[in-house]
Amino acid sequence: MKPEVQRGQVLDGLLSKGIRLTFRRRAVVAVIQEARSHLDAGSLLDKARVQEPNIDRATVYRTIELLKRLRLIDKLNLMHLEGEKHYYEVKTESNHIHLACFRCGAIREFTSPLFDRLKEEIAREVRFEVRIVRLEFGGFCRACASNHQGREEDRNTATLKH
Amino acid sequence: MKPEVQRGQVLDGLLSKGIRLTFRRRAVVAVIQEARSHLDAGSLLDKARVQEPNIDRATVYRTIELLKRLRLIDKLNLMHLEGEKHYYEVKTESNHIHLACFRCGAIREFTSPLFDRLKEEIAREVRFEVRIVRLEFGGFCRACASNHQGREEDRNTATLKH
């Protein structure tokens, strides 16, 4: 899911900014860094507890906050596919769009030069200094769309949460 | 803020689908329809109470749910500028990008043909059936960016919540 992420990228970011490296932080960073899917704060806590059994919810939230502020991770909504959770991923150089399937819950990432052009256009025409980009599409992935052709009512219901 | 919205557009949507038109629903719809800015559920409740003093929080949420399901309104995050609220706006034909300024809180809307091309590209290349689009940029508007040139530390802090 994050093929271009180098091992230790986030850790290096912390070190280079002179941030205190505690065991709790190392655990949270390791989990985000090595995650194969997008994790919310709750599952981040669970996974961090494997390394650091006594780590608290508050610490996880505070670490997320820290990493966000240092622009090492990005916060995602992923169309709030379940509940009102937020998800996190390591920040990469190139922005990408998240495609969330309402039926099967799969998250697919998509990059396009068009997107960078769009960003430039905004910076030029509106003179807006873009810092954080959140680009999410909700709908039906290829498999789910073809399995349910014509069931329009079903699709209305599926979009209920968003 | 919503120049292209026709008076009664949402109401017509409800009527055409045979939805029961209660006074409470009329009140909520009127508020969303005539709002000059993006409203969250709380301020929607407050404003609806002017017309319908006894309307309850739950009814507002249930009506929002209904309008979302019928694709008459869109849910926005607006970079969660304050708290974890969600905002709502009448759905328009053309998708637009929301630019949220972290410093002054202004929300600016932006449309571009590039965005529609991007949407087409996704539909074509990934075969994803796009239903809901959420496109939000956080950063600094023209005025705020020029007032605070070079204060990088300040800007880090400003992005803390997102």
Added chain:
DNA sequence: CTCTACCTGCGACTCAGTCGCAACTCCACG
């Protein structure tokens, strides 16, 4: 006008995220 399916208020609940405080720990400096 009446009947019923649908809508609503109420109050209790859930669940993500926050905060203040006292105890703890990283690590710069000696």
Added chain:
DNA sequence: CGTGGAGTTGCGACTGAGTCGCAGGTAGAG
């Protein structure tokens, strides 16, 4: 290495958005 203190943490109580079941109320078809 030891140690002092700023920065970090666990804990528990809190906030605030949003949800739900239920009993009573109401729109609107007939």
